[in-house]
Amino acid sequence: MITSAQMRAARALLGIDQRTLAELAGVSVPTIQRMEASQGNVRGVVESLTRVVGALDVAGVELIGDNAQSLAGGRGVRLKQPMAKAD
Numbered sequence: 001m002i003t004s005a006q007m008r009a010a011r012a013l014l015g016i017d018q019r020t021l022a023e024l025a026g027v028s029v030p031t032i033q034r035m036e037a038s039q040g041n042v043r044g045v046v047e048s049l050t051r052v053v054g055a056l057d058v059a060g061v062e063l064i065g066d067n068a069q070s071l072a073g074g075r076g077v078r079l080k081q082p083m084a085k086a087d
Helices: 004-014 018-025 029-037 046-059
Strands: none
Touching: 004 029, 004 046, 018 029, 018 046, 029 046
């Protein structure tokens, strides 16, 4: 699983826009926009989601789930706790 925040952060780390990610993944820009607009875990067609995650992996992004270790080298960031939502 990937969250919309992880997707946006991954793009920021790579310095790419939505159009570039769409091209790398072989999906449409509106698909990327819908995925990034999701609340929490990204929702969408499994094949499209798999393509996006694969494209991020090939580009050098390691997606780290909750309570998972990152054993690969390289720089990155990790959110320690989700921020409290403002009312």
